[in-house]
Amino acid sequence: MAATNGHNGAGLLEKLGKLDSGKPPFGCMQCGLCAASCPLGPAMEYPPRKLILQAMAGNLDKLLTSPSLWMCVSCYACSKRCPRGIELAEELWPALRDAAMQAGHQPPAELQETFQNVFKYGNVLGKSPRQRLQWAKDLDVRVLDLSREPRPVDVLWLVGCYPSYYPRNQVVARAFARIMTELGVSWGILGTKEKAVGECDRMFGEEGLFETLVEQNRQMFDEQDFGKIVVLDPHAFRALQSFYPRFDAWYPVQHYTMFLEEYIEQLKPLMVKPVEAVVTYHDNCCVGRRCECYDPPRQLLELIPGVKLVEMSRNRDDSLCCGGGGGGMWLDAHIVANGGRRLSDERVQQAAAAGADTLAVSCPYESSRFEDAAKVTGLEGKLKVRDIIELLAESMDLGERSMA
Amino acid sequence: MSAQDVLVLAETRGDALADVTFELLAAGRELARTTGGQVLAVLLGPGGAAYAPALAAADRIIAVDDPRLAEYSPEPFASALREVVEAEQPRAALIAATSIGWDVAPLLAARLDAPLATGCQAIRPDGDGLMATASFCGGKMTAECRVAASPAILMMLPGSYRPTGETGKGELEQRSPAAPLEPGAIAFEQWIYPEAGDVDITQQDVLVAVGRGIQQQDNVELAEELAQALGGAVCASRPVVDQGWLPATRQVGKSGMTVKPKLYLALGVSGAPEHQEGMKDAELIIAVNTDPKAPIFDVAHYGAEVDVLDLMPALGEAIAARKG
Amino acid sequence: MNIVVVVRQVPDLIEPLEIVPSGDALDLDAASFILNESDDHALEQALLLKESGGGSVTVVAIDFGDVDNTLYTAAAKGADRIVKIACDGDTPPAARDSAAVYAEAIKPLRAELVLVGVQAHDELDGGLSPFLAAALELPYVGVIRGVKAGDAPGTVAACKEFPGAVMARMNVKLPAVLGILGADQPPRYVPVSRIRGAMKTTQFEESAATLAAGELLLSVSRLYPPAPATRAEMLSGSEEEIAGRIAEILAEKGLVK
Numbered sequence: 001m002a003a004t005n006g007h008n009g010a011g012l013l014e015k016l017g018k019l020d021s022g023k024p025p026f027g028c029m030q031c032g033l034c035a036a037s038c039p040l041g042p043a044m045e046y047p048p049r050k051l052i053l054q055a056m057a058g059n060l061d062k063l064l065t066s067p068s069l070w071m072c073v074s075c076y077a078c079s080k081r082c083p084r085g086i087e088l089a090e091e092l093w094p095a096l097r098d099a100a101m102q103a104g105h106q107p108p109a110e111l112q113e114t115f116q117n118v119f120k121y122g123n124v125l126g127k128s129p130r131q132r133l134q135w136a137k138d139l140d141v142r143v144l145d146l147s148r149e150p151r152p153v154d155v156l157w158l159v160g161c162y163p164s165y166y167p168r169n170q171v172v173a174r175a176f177a178r179i180m181t182e183l184g185v186s187w188g189i190l191g192t193k194e195k196a197v198g199e200c201d202r203m204f205g206e207e208g209l210f211e212t213l214v215e216q217n218r219q220m221f222d223e224q225d226f227g228k229i230v231v232l233d234p235h236a237f238r239a240l241q242s243f244y245p246r247f248d249a250w251y252p253v254q255h256y257t258m259f260l261e262e263y264i265e266q267l268k269p270l271m272v273k274p275v276e277a278v279v280t281y282h283d284n285c286c287v288g289r290r291c292e293c294y295d296p297p298r299q300l301l302e303l304i305p306g307v308k309l310v311e312m313s314r315n316r317d318d319s320l321c322c323g324g325g326g327g328g329m330w331l332d333a334h335i336v337a338n339g340g341r342r343l344s345d346e347r348v349q350q351a352a353a354a355g356a357d358t359l360a361v362s363c364p365y366e367s368s369r370f371e372d373a374a375k376v377t378g379l380e381g382k383l384k385v386r387d388i389i390e391l392l393a394e395s396m397d398l399g400e401r402s403m404a
Numbered sequence: 405m406s407a408q409d410v411l412v413l414a415e416t417r418g419d420a421l422a423d424v425t426f427e428l429l430a431a432g433r434e435l436a437r438t439t440g441g442q443v444l445a446v447l448l449g450p451g452g453a454a455y456a457p458a459l460a461a462a463d464r465i466i467a468v469d470d471p472r473l474a475e476y477s478p479e480p481f482a483s484a485l486r487e488v489v490e491a492e493q494p495r496a497a498l499i500a501a502t503s504i505g506w507d508v509a510p511l512l513a514a515r516l517d518a519p520l521a522t523g524c525q526a527i528r529p530d531g532d533g534l535m536a537t538a539s540f541c542g543g544k545m546t547a548e549c550r551v552a553a554s555p556a557i558l559m560m561l562p563g564s565y566r567p568t569g570e571t572g573k574g575e576l577e578q579r580s581p582a583a584p585l586e587p588g589a590i591a592f593e594q595w596i597y598p599e600a601g602d603v604d605i606t607q608q609d610v611l612v613a614v615g616r617g618i619q620q621q622d623n624v625e626l627a628e629e630l631a632q633a634l635g636g637a638v639c640a641s642r643p644v645v646d647q648g649w650l651p652a653t654r655q656v657g658k659s660g661m662t663v664k665p666k667l668y669l670a671l672g673v674s675g676a677p678e679h680q681e682g683m684k685d686a687e688l689i690i691a692v693n694t695d696p697k698a699p700i701f702d703v704a705h706y707g708a709e710v711d712v713l714d715l716m717p718a719l720g721e722a723i724a725a726r727k728g
Numbered sequence: 729m730n731i732v733v734v735v736r737q738v739p740d741l742i743e744p745l746e747i748v749p750s751g752d753a754l755d756l757d758a759a760s761f762i763l764n765e766s767d768d769h770a771l772e773q774a775l776l777l778k779e780s781g782g783g784s785v786t787v788v789a790i791d792f793g794d795v796d797n798t799l800y801t802a803a804a805k806g807a808d809r810i811v812k813i814a815c816d817g818d819t820p821p822a823a824r825d826s827a828a829v830y831a832e833a834i835k836p837l838r839a840e841l842v843l844v845g846v847q848a849h850d851e852l853d854g855g856l857s858p859f860l861a862a863a864l865e866l867p868y869v870g871v872i873r874g875v876k877a878g879d880a881p882g883t884v885a886a887c888k889e890f891p892g893a894v895m896a897r898m899n900v901k902l903p904a905v906l907g908i909l910g911a912d913q914p915p916r917y918v919p920v921s922r923i924r925g926a927m928k929t930t931q932f933e934e935s936a937a938t939l940a941a942g943e944l945l946l947s948v949s950r951l952y953p954p955a956p957a958t959r960a961e962m963l964s965g966s967e968e969e970i971a972g973r974i975a976e977i978l979a980e981k982g983l984v985k
Contacts, residue, residue: 098919098921101917101919102919102921102922104916106916106917107917109914112917115917115920116917119920120762121742126742127742128742128743130743167699205919206919206920207919207921208919208920208921208922208923208924209919209920211920211921211924212920212924333642333645333652336647336648372616372643375616375617375619376616376619376643376647378619378620475896476896477869477898478867478868478869479867503871503888503889503890506846506847506855506870506871506907507858507868507869507870507871507907509854510854510855510858510859510862511858511862511868513854513859514858514859514862515862517945518945519853519945519946520824520853520854520945520946521852521853521854521946522851522852522853522854522855523852535949538852539954540849540850540851540852541739541741541745541754541849541850542741542849544741544745544953544954545745545754545951545952545953545954546951546952546953546954547852547948547950547951548948548949548950548951549852549853549946549947549948549949550946550947550948550949551945551946552945553945559854588867589867589900589901589904590867590868590869590898590899590900590901590904591898591899592896592897592898592899593885593896593897593898593899594896594897595894595895595896595897596887596894596895596896596897597894609983610983634978634983634984635985666981666983667978667981667983688977688981688983689960690974690977691960701959701960701962702959702960703960704960705960705961706960706961706962706963706974706977707960707961707962707963708962708963708964708970708974709962710967710970711967714967715967715970715971718967718968718970718971719971719974719975721971722968722971722972722974722975723975723978723984725975726975726976726978726979726984727984727985
C-alpha cells in the first residue's frame with residue numbers, strides 16, 4: 001500500500017494488525033451489525049463497518065481527516081454485537097485517532113483542551129490540583145489523605161475528576177464517603193495528589209498521555225498499602241481492570257456498585273427512610289455492556305424501601321449510551337454539527353416512557369448529562385436524576401449535614 | 405512648557421475621536437491638578453484641527469501633520485510623538501492601551517529611556533514622583549508602581565476614568581515635524597474589514613443571553629424582542645447553541661466568544677464556570693434563574709429567582725412603559 | 729526564513745497568587761508556571777511561516793519555571809533549535825530589563841524575523857517585544873494577528889488588529905520584530921508521545937548571554953489583590969415588580985433609550 005500524504009498506510013495497518021487484544025481487526029466479514037448497532041452510525045460519514053472497509057483498503061487519508069473519527073462515544077454496542085469479536089470501540093477507534101494526531105491532524109479543539117488540562121493539571125476540567133479536596137470541605141466524616149498520612153487501608157478510593165470538582169457530582173462524593181464510613185470500611189484517598197486514571201485519554205487516542213498517567217499513578221499506588229481500589233467512574237474501572245495491566249500495573253479494582261453489593265446484608269438494616277420513587281436504572285456502557293455487570297446496581301436499588309424498580313425497554317446489554325464516553329462529554333457540539341443527535345435526550349424520554357419519576361445512574365458523566373437532557377426535553381420536574389449513591393444515602397438518612 | 409504638564413495622546417477611530425481619548429483627558433485633568441501644570445492633547449495626522457473643539461478638556465491641542473502620518477505606521481508616529489515630548493518636557497504622557505498605544509508607548513519609552521507603566525487605573529503624586537495603580541495578572545492582582553523620572557509614560561487601562569465635563573483653555577497649535585519623518589521599515593498597506601454576516605456579539609453594548617431555562621426554541625423570539633427593545637442582540641450559552649436554536653456566532657463562554665457589554669441580561673443561564681469565563685467582565689450583569697444556587701449569581705450584580713418565561717413579557721412591558 | 733521565537737513562563741492564574749511578606753512582589757515559590765499564551769501563538773505563527781516558505785525556527789527561553797516542558801513541546805511541534813539562557817537567582821527579570829539579555833542571545837542567531845507574544849500577564853513595565861526590538865535595533869510593530877510572506881522578497885505582510893475585528897495590513901521589511909497577538913490558526917496540538925520522543929532526542933543549546941543589572945525605572949511598592957466580588961443583590965416580589973425594578977436599574981444606567 002502506497003504512502004499517501006505522509007501517512008504510512010502499511011505502517012498503520014501493521015500496527016492495527018498488532019492491536020493489544022491480539023485479534024486482527026480484519027477478520028471482519030462486513031456484516032454491518034456494528035453500524036446498525038451504533039447509536040450515531042446514521043450520522044457518520046464512516047460508520048464502523050465502512051471504517052474497517054476503508055482501513056482495509058488503505059484509504060487512511062479519508063479516515064484520519066473525517067469528522068466520524070471523533071463521533072464515537074465508546075458505547076461498545078458494536079463490539080458487543082460483532083460476530084468476530086472485533087474490538088472496534090476499544091482498540092480500532094483509539095488507534096485511528098492516535099494515528100490521526102501523529103500525522104498532524106488536529107483533534108477537535110474541545111478535546112485538545114481536555115488533553116492539555118490532564119497533562120498540566122491531572123484532571124480533565126483544568127482545575128487547580130490544589131483544589132482537588134474542595135469536595136470534602138466541612139464534611140462530617142473523617143477523610144484520610146494517604147498522601148499525607150500513609151497507612152494501610154482496605155480501600156483506596158479514587159474519587160475521580162468530576163466528583164472532586166464539579167458541584168453536581170461533589171454531593172455524590174460526599175454521600176459515598178458517608179456510606180463507607182457508616183459501613184465501617186477502612187478507606188483512604190490520595191487527596192490533592194490524585195490524578196485522572198486516564199481512560200478517556202486512551203479512548204481519545206492520546207496513547208502517550210495515557211502512558212504518562214499510568215506511570216505517574218503506578219508510582220503513587222505502589223507507595224501505598226491497600227487491599228483494593230474502588231472508583232465511582234465506570235471508565236476508570238475499565239482502565240484499571242484492563243488497560244493498566246498491559247503496562248504491568250496490576251491492582252484489584254471494583255466499581256462502587258460491585259463493591260457495595262458485597263455489603264448488601266450490612267446495608268439492609270441501615271435503610272431507615274423510605275424513598276418513594278418509581279426508579280429506572282440506566283446501565284452505563286463500561287460497567288454494564290462492556291463488563292456485563294447488570295445485577296449489583298439493581299440489587300442495591302431494591303434495598304431501598306419505597307423504591308419501585310421499572311425497566312426501560314432498552315436495558316442491560318441493550319442500554320442506550322448517554323453519549324458521554326469516548327470524548328462525547330466534550331464533543332456534543334461536534335456531534336450535533338455533524339448531524340448526530342444527543343443520545344441523552346432520547347434516553348431520558350425512554351425513562352419517562354417506562355413510567356419512572358427517577359432515573360438512577362452510576363457514572364459521573366450521567367448526572368449532569370441527563371439533567372440537562374431533562375430540561376431540554378421538558379421533563380424537568382417530572383424526571384429526577386440521581387446517582388444510586390444519592391438514593392442509598394437518602395434512605396440511610398445520611399443527607400447533607402454541616403460540621404457545625 | 406512646564407515640567408508639570410500632562411500630555412495626552414489623542415486617537416481617532418473612523419471620523420471621530422476614540423472614546424478612550426476622553427477618558428485620558430479626564431485622567432490628564434486630574435493629574436494636572438496635582439502637578440499644577442497644563443493638559444496637552446496631541447493629535448498625530450492630517451486634519452487634526454477639526455477635532456480641536458472636541459478636545460476642549462485640554463489646555464493646548466497640538467496637531468502634528470506630515471504626509472507620513474496619513475495612515476498609522478509605528479516609526480513615523482513614534483518619532484513625531486517623541487519630538488513633541490522632547491519639546492514640551494511633560495511630567496507624564498498618557499497613552500491609551502489601544503493597538504496604536506501598545507506600539508507607540510513602549511517605542512517612545514525605549515527611545516527616551518523613560519519609565520513606562522502599563523495597565524494604569526489611577527495615578528497620584530508621591531513625593532517628587534508619581535504612583536501608578538496598575539492592574540495585571542488577568543485582573544487578579546493590583547500593583548502600586550512608583551515612577552520617579554520624567555516624563556513618565558503611562559498606558560491607561562480603558563474604563564478606568566470617566567470622561568469629564570471640565571474644559572481647559574483649548575488653544576490649538578498646528579505643527580509639522582522639524583525634519584520630514586522617516587518612513588521606517590513598516591508601512592501601512594490597507595484596511596481589511598470583517599465579512600458582513602451575523603451579528604458580532606463582541607461589539608454589542610447590550611446582550612440578552614438565553615440558556616436552557618428558556619426551554620424551547622420558540623422562546624428565543626421573546627428574548628429577541630427584549631434585545632431589540634434595549635438596542636442589543638441575543639447571545640446564548642453553549643447548550644442552546646448545541647441544540648441549534650442559535651448559531652455558533654452567538655455562543656458566549658469558554659468555547660465561544662468573550663464579551664464585555666454594558667449590559668448582560670442572563671435569562672435561564674445557570675452560569676457554569678465555562679460560561680462565566682466569557683461574560684464575567686460585563687459592566688452590569690442581571691441574572692434570572694429559578695435555581696437560587698445557580699453559579700451565575702456569583703458574578704451577577706442583580707438577580708431574581710423567577711421563571712424567565714414569566715419575566716420576559718413583564719420586562720418588555722416595563723421597558724416600554726419607561727420609554728413611552 | 730530564519731525565524732526566532734521567544735517563549736516565556738508566566739505564573740499560572742489558575743492558582744491563587746500569593747505575595748511575599750514584604751508585600752512588594754509575587755511569591756514565585758508558591759506559584760506554578762505555564763507558557764505565556766501569546767508566545768504560544770508566536771511559536772505557531774513561526775511554524776506556519778516555516779511550513780509555507782521554508783527556513784528554520786529557533787526558540788529562545790530563559791531557564792525558569794517549567795520551561796523544559798515548553799521547550800520539548802516546541803521541539804515536538806517542529807522547532808529546529810532550542811536556545812536556553814541561564815537564569816541566576818530565583819526570579820526572572822522583569823520584561824524591560826530582560827530585553828537586553830534576550831537581545832544578546834538572539835544577535836548571533838542572525839534572525840530575519842523575531843516573533844514574541846505581544847503581552848504577558850505578569851508585565852507591568854510594558855511588553856517585552858518592543859523593548860527587545862529597541863535592544864536589537866530592529867523595526868517593530870505589535871498586536872499582530874497573522875503573518876504571511878510578503879509580495880516582495882525579504883518582506884512579510886502582518887495584520888495589525890484594531891477594534892471591531894478590523895485589521896490593518898502592514899508591509900514589513902525584514903529583519904524585524906513582531907509582537908504577536910494571534911497566529912493564522914490556533915496553536916497546534918501535538919500528541920504527548922511526540923513530546924516524550926522529543927525529550928529523548930532534543931539537545932538544548934546554552935546561550936552565552938548573561939543578565940546585567942539594569943537601572944530600575946519602575947519600582948513596585950505594594951501588591952494587593954483587588955477587592956473581592958460580592959454576590960448578586962437579589963430582587964424580590966412578583967414578576968411584574970421585579971420587571972419594574974430591573975427596568976428602573978437599566979434606566980438609571982442609561983440603558984433604556
